[in-house]
Amino acid sequence: MNSRWLLSACLLTLVACGSSNPHVLLVDDEKRVQGCRPIGTVSDNDMEDLQRKAAELGGNVALMTPQRKAKGGYFGMQEYATADVYSCEGNK
Numbered sequence: 001m002n003s004r005w006l007l008s009a010c011l012l013t014l015v016a017c018g019s020s021n022p023h024v025l026l027v028d029d030e031k032r033v034q035g036c037r038p039i040g041t042v043s044d045n046d047m048e049d050l051q052r053k054a055a056e057l058g059g060n061v062a063l064m065t066p067q068r069k070a071k072g073g074y075f076g077m078q079e080y081a082t083a084d085v086y087s088c089e090g091n092k
Contacts, residue, residue: 024051026083028064036061036086043082050083059085 026047027033042053042062054062062083 024054024059024085025061026051026064027061030063033061033063033084033086033088036088039085039087041065041082041084043080045078045080047081050081054083054085057085059087061086061088 025032039057039059042050042057044050044053051062062085065082065084
């Protein structure tokens with residue numbers, strides 16, 4: 001294995017790890033998204049996954065909504081949080 005290939009593999013790993021940490025601000029105050037462009041809505045039972053989904057939509061701020069959904073599954077009932085996703089200048 002040559003050193004060039006090893007360096008490329010290490011850099012690829014660093015980029016992949018860095019992209020798994022989305023920079024989406026979670027807020028619960030509607031005033032924080034005034035003047036922002038609404039993009040869509042996401043839901044998940046894990047906050048990191050919720051942030052990842054918001055980032056995939058192109059948002060940088062997620063307004064947590066009061067609705068919660070309960071869904072049955074293999075491990076029983078799970079609560080899902082929902083958030084409205086916005087694109088805000090300067091990440092408010």
